[in-house]
Amino acid sequence: MSLSTPARLFETATGPEVSVGGRHYLHFGGTGYLDIQRRSELVAAADQALRQYGLHPATSRLGFGDSPPLLAAEAEAAQFFGTEAAWLLPSGWLGPAVLLEAQHRPTDRLYLDHDAHFALRDAARLTGRPCHYFAHREAESLRELIRSTLAPGERPVVLTDGVFAVHGRIAPLRAYAGVLAGYAEALLVVDDAHGFGVLGSQGHGTAEHLALGAQPGLLVAGTASKALGGYGGLLTGPAGEIARLQAGSSVFAGSTPPPAPVAAATAAALRIARLEPGLRTRLADNIAALRRGLRGLGLAVEDLPTPMIPLVLPDGAAMQRLHEALRGDGVLVPYLPRYTGLGPHGALRLAVLATHGPEQIGRLLASLQRHL
Numbered sequence: 285m286s287l288s289t290p291a292r293l294f295e296t297a298t299g300p301e302v303s304v305g306g307r308h309y310l311h312f313g314g315t316g317y318l319d320i321q322r323r324s325e326l327v328a329a330a331d332q333a334l335r336q337y338g339l340h341p342a343t344s345r346l347g348f349g350d351s352p353p354l355l356a357a358e359a360e361a362a363q364f365f366g367t368e369a370a371w372l373l374p375s376g377w378l379g380p381a382v383l384l385e386a387q388h389r390p391t392d393r394l395y396l397d398h399d400a401h402f403a404l405r406d407a408a409r410l411t412g413r414p415c416h417y418f419a420h421r422e423a424e425s426l427r428e429l430i431r432s433t434l435a436p437g438e439r440p441v442v443l444t445d446g447v448f449a450v451h452g453r454i455a456p457l458r459a460y461a462g463v464l465a466g467y468a469e470a471l472l473v474v475d476d477a478h479g480f481g482v483l484g485s486q487g488h489g490t491a492e493h494l495a496l497g498a499q500p501g502l503l504v505a506g507t508a509s510k511a512l513g514g515y516g517g518l519l520t521g522p523a524g525e526i527a528r529l530q531a532g533s534s535v536f537a538g539s540t541p542p543p544a545p546v547a548a549a550t551a552a553a554l555r556i557a558r559l560e561p562g563l564r565t566r567l568a569d570n571i572a573a574l575r576r577g578l579r580g581l582g583l584a585v586e587d588l589p590t591p592m593i594p595l596v597l598p599d600g601a602a603m604q605r606l607h608e609a610l611r612g613d614g615v616l617v618p619y620l621p622r623y624t625g626l627g628p629h630g631a632l633r634l635a636v637l638a639t640h641g642p643e644q645i646g647r648l649l650a651s652l653q654r655h656l
């Protein structure tokens with residue numbers, strides 16, 4: 285059965301309120317945490333770029349596929365992250381694979397968090413090297429696994445999400461760096477799709493939140509498609525490093541880059557994210573308020589600075605019923621029957637945005653209280 289039934293189709297842009305299947309809902313879902321995606325600045329930028337450049341260059345970047353909006357988006361990304369350069373990829377999914385394609389060696393052995401995102405798993409598989417899974421967020425499990433499996437002459441490569449997509453926990457990157465300090469040239473590859481734009485005083489993500497500083501072997505991939513309000517994967521760093529990645533990448537050589545209107549809108553989104561830091565403050569306040577409110581209902585909700593909160597009931601039918609009961613009250617909270625990091629029945633994935641108001645959070649909590 286197709287999941288794309290009319291009851292699941294958004295008829296409006298995503299945000300705190302949406303229209304689905306002809307009905308208006310208060311919406312607590314998705315990943316546009318700063319609620320930038322639907323802003324008029326993006327619409328104007330995309331419209332102008334579409335008229336000037338058409339949809340896309342119909343060739344890869346190696347074959348004259350660069351467009352001014354694409355370079356503008358990359359310049360904005362570099363400015364947001366305070367780096368010399370950035371690369372806007374056709375999707376965030378590709379980031380870990382691009383990093384590993386450039387860095388991995390025939391002597392690598394890969395270690396992934398048990399709950400690592402699909403994108404990291406696929407990237408790891410593409411290397412063709414052995415993969416092991418350590419206990420979720422357990423540096424000691426990682427240490428022991430490396431100790432018991434790494435052969436002489438091999439190099440450990442650790443892969444983890446920065447912020448885990450559904451349960452919102454943060455990887456202990458400092459502890460992993462400590463484990464890897466004993467291995468020459470080890471790599472720590474972080475998929476920070478959900479940390480970018482959310483964590484850290486500048487919104488630079490998990491490494492900034494953890495005050496990790498420059499670490500040898502630390503490689504971070506992220507996305508503009510979630511909190512930052514644009515579209516496309518993001519790699520950032522020194523100009524020479526980004527150029528080196530592009531020079532060796534099959535994606536750079538063989539894939540059409542993000543379309544010009546998308547790139548133009550992404551440049552506008554990144555500018556908003558940089559010039560309106562108050563959005564991050566409002567998001568942080570809403571995260572704290574919702575987590576407090578849920579604990580007030582007796583739910584075991586962790587005190588984390590991340591906007592996604594899973595609601596897990598004993599079985600899928602119970603979660604589908606809760607999803608529908610909330611919908612009956614005009615509140616839309618997506619039920620994910622499966623995702624990396626979730627148990628066999630999935631979870632309702634609550635996400636709060638910077639632009640939810642206290643009254644809206646109150647309505648969600650009241651509806652949950654009625655139906656839990």
Ligand SMILES: Cc1ncc(COP(=O)(O)O)c(C=O)c1O
Nearest residue numbers: 375376377401403449477507509
């Ligand atoms: C942890 C993680 N990595 C990568 C991706 C893929 O990013 P994008 O949607 O930009 O392709 C996602 C998207 O859900 C994600 O949650």
